[in-house]
Amino acid sequence: MRVLAFVVPILFALSAEQCRAQEITRIGILADFSSVTSDGVGTAASMALQDAPDRDRRFKVETIWADHQRKPDIATSIARRWIDTEKVSAIVVSGDSGVSLAVAGVTGEKNVLSIMSDVALLPRERKAPTFNWTSNDRLIGLSLANYLVENGHKNFSIVAPNTASGTALAKATSNVVTGLGGNIIEVSNYSWQGSWSGLRASAPDTTVVMFGYFLNGILDQIDDQKGRLRLAIGSPFFLTDIDKIGRSRLECAIFATSFYWDANDATRDWAKRFVNARRDRSTVLPDMIEAGIYSAVRHYLRALLEARDSNVDRVAEKMKQLPVDDFFAPNGRVRANGQLVHPVYIVQVKSKNDIRYAGDILKVLEVIPGIAAQEAACGTPCPKKGACPQSSDQPDCPCPKGNACPQK
Secondary structure, three states: OHHHHHHHHHHHHHHHHHHHHOEEEEEEEEEOOOOOOHHHHHHHHHHHHHHOOOOOOOEEEEEEEEEOOOOHHHHHHHHHHHHHHHOEEEEEEOOOHHHHHHHHHHHHHHOOEEEEOOOOOOOOOOOOOEEEOOOOHHHHHHHHHHHHHHOOOOEEEEEEEOOHHHHHHHHHHHHHHHHOOOEEEEEEEEOOOOOEOOOOOOOOOEEEEEOOOOOHHHHHHHHHOEOOEEEEEOOOOOHHHHHHHOHHHHOOOEEEEOOOOOOOHHHHHHHHHHHHHOOOOOOOOOOHHHHHHHHHHHHHHHHHHHHOOOOHHHHHHHHHHOOOOOOOOOOOEEOOOOEEEOOEEEEEEOOHHHOOOOOOOEEEEEEEOHHHHHHHOOOOOOOOOOOOOOOOOOOOOOOOHHHOOOOO
16 A cells, blocks of 8 residues: 555656646637537537547647627637637637638737638738638639539529629639630629619520529529529538528539538548537538538647647648648648648539438539649639649649739
């Protein structure tokens, strides 16, 4: 007993010393919980922690999360509190580009690393490392436009919000369509309050490309013209959106996404792990946000452990040096400008008769390799599709100077 009495205090002393040596690293996750649940976000982050273990026990990693409610003022208030009082080392933002840009301003001011899910073009002048990870309107919308024209869609009606970003997306989409030989029948705008003059397209087999989130008014018109108008959704779109709107109203609609749980064996295996790991025992399948959060948190942790240092610049440099290569971004890499190169899936909502099992919601029409999707996001077709090397690091377009996509 005397031996045990001697040994136990030493073990406790070692444990205390080990705890003192550990650096506490907190990762804050801001998401739109109208599209995801906090348990789903927490599950994805917890899985990332498990899959990037700190074998040297140098870091004690914790995750916290909150709902930004798609409001920049709420998001920036949370970010400031996290940085000032919770001492977060990195913030991951998902679900709204306006929120992401607002938080990027705070993290830049505070010199904290940030990972944005959905900012099309990151600010050129950045005071702290910022990464774009999961999706954005430009990557998704212009990849979709390329696919549609190359697969027989000729006449287009573009519907976008009457904001600066909406106008820019409509113009970029028009450039892609006409550059590949398609026709723009009309471009119409709506306000965020839902004020909209409606569709006027009269050409047969018109494809309506919708940007933003005001779908119901457009669907009302398409419901009346089924067989003549086809729907394509150019903004990031989620499985929960299909449930909210109703699958019957969206049958055969085409959109692009950075993740679909049933796309391949790797995505299916991760989705199964995700469902089994959920503490609320929900059977709701993961979507693009949860998959992107897992990938971003895992890669950040790998870089942190490789750098053996929590210095923001050294961790950011490691993030760019290390390959990503997970189910979300197979053979992926982070470009010098902070953009993750990952594939984009062109998918179509299945009709009721085509559904084979629970969760069988989408049909994968095409998988666009990461660098080809980056080319599409330039805004006009590259001179030769697939010609741009993955190692190219131009800020806004992956093509090399001698074969560059237009920057405007």
